[in-house]
Amino acid sequence: MLEGERLMIKAKNLTKIFNSGFLFTKNVVAAVDDVNFEIGKGEILALVGESGSGKSTIGKMMLKLLKPSGGQILLDDKDIWNLSNNKEFYSRVQGIFQDPFSSFNPIFKVNRVFKLVRQSFKKEVPASEWNDRVENVLKKVGLNAGEVLNKYIHQLSGGQLQRLLIARALLMDVEVLVADEITSMLDASTRVDVLEALLSLKEIGAAIMFITHDLSQAYYISDKIVVLYRGSVVEMGSIEKVFSNPRHPYTQMLLDAIPQLDSKWETDRIDIEDSDKTHATWKEGLCKYIDRCPITDTSCVKPILKLIEEDHYVACAKL
Numbered sequence: 001m002l003e004g005e006r007l008m009i010k011a012k013n014l015t016k017i018f019n020s021g022f023l024f025t026k027n028v029v030a031a032v033d034d035v036n037f038e039i040g041k042g043e044i045l046a047l048v049g050e051s052g053s054g055k056s057t058i059g060k061m062m063l064k065l066l067k068p069s070g071g072q073i074l075l076d077d078k079d080i081w082n083l084s085n086n087k088e089f090y091s092r093v094q095g096i097f098q099d100p101f102s103s104f105n106p107i108f109k110v111n112r113v114f115k116l117v118r119q120s121f122k123k124e125v126p127a128s129e130w131n132d133r134v135e136n137v138l139k140k141v142g143l144n145a146g147e148v149l150n151k152y153i154h155q156l157s158g159g160q161l162q163r164l165l166i167a168r169a170l171l172m173d174v175e176v177l178v179a180d181e182i183t184s185m186l187d188a189s190t191r192v193d194v195l196e197a198l199l200s201l202k203e204i205g206a207a208i209m210f211i212t213h214d215l216s217q218a219y220y221i222s223d224k225i226v227v228l229y230r231g232s233v234v235e236m237g238s239i240e241k242v243f244s245n246p247r248h249p250y251t252q253m254l255l256d257a258i259p260q261l262d263s264k265w266e267t268d269r270i271d272i273e274d275s276d277k278t279h280a281t282w283k284e285g286l287c288k289y290i291d292r293c294p295i296t297d298t299s300c301v302k303p304i305l306k307l308i309e310e311d312h313y314v315a316c317a318k319l
């Protein structure tokens with residue numbers, strides 16, 4: 001994809017099948033179906049798609065919280081499941097999720113959270129230098145050390161906590177961050193601060209997977225985008241190309257719903273969660289978008305991703 005970037009993390013034929021139910025109610029879901037992408041150093045990739053499209057499952061597989069049914073996640077060309085040292089892995093790869101409160105120990109004050117980072121990952125840094133670093137990263141994410149360090153977790157807002165988690169990732173010098181819907185519990189006014197904090201992590205060269213169902217936020221901070229529909233990639237590429245020239249009918253439908261891209265994004269947000277989902281005529285081997293597609297009959301075969309211009313891929317048999 002984008003050239004000249006050093007590759008950091010890559011999904012190769014990534015697949016996850018969930019089996020649920022029993023006997024006659026047995027249900028097999030390909031939550032993630034042969035997905036490929038890569039994120040280079042200092043790149044932000046937006047993973048978008050409606051609820052249930054497989055975004056969190058991909059995030060969990062990148063974080064080694066869920067094992068793929070097929071394919072791999074490669075970190076600098078090594079399958080993460082072949083890396084035996086989990087402590088080292090999590091010093092390089094971290095996740096931030098929708099609910100920031102669940103990521104903290106409620107009986108800790110904020111300064112204890114940062115002390116633990118030093119103890120666990122950065123023992124070599126002297127305490128006085130560490131305090132300077134803490135102050136610096138807090139400033140970077142728009143927080144005041146004097147204001148937050150002596151507070152308990154419950155004394156801070158959701159937006160402040162998400163920024164603390166980004167500050168923590170900055171202190172750890174993480175190489176990969178998976179951010180799964182990290183602004184969805186926040187109100188509009190604090191979302192921007194969190195996105196800006198994420199950009200400071202990009203600045204230190206982290207590869208960031210930004211999972212969202214908000215296309216305006218994706219456009220605001222990302223370099224490239226993967227559009228997921230029922231576990232499959234329907235379109236991907238540079239964010240500029242996909243947004244200026246969407247080719248898949250699903251992407252077109254999503255983008256048509258945004259009034260003006262260049263206007264203030266926080267007032268024109270568009271959520272693509274909970275759109276109507278019917279899979280009445282779909283059968284294995286056919287295009288998954290068949291029931292909603294405005295440009296085809298019901299016989300389109302499962303398409304493969306095709307390069308239609310530099311840094312821009314689309315999976316549609318009609319193109």
Ligand SMILES: Nc1ncnc2c1ncn2[C@@H]1O[C@H](COP(=O)(O)OP(=O)(O)O)[C@@H](O)[C@H]1O
Pocket residue numbers: 018019020029031049050051052053054055056057058
């Ligand atoms: N542990 C699980 N067991 C069975 N099915 C699951 C499990 N986790 C997710 N799924 C299913 O996988 C699909 C993708 O889910 P998810 O990755 O959470 O989507 P998203 O994050 O895009 O909303 C959904 O159909 C969901 O019901």
Ligand SMILES: [Mg+2]
Pocket residue numbers: 055056057181
């Ligand atoms: Mg999710």
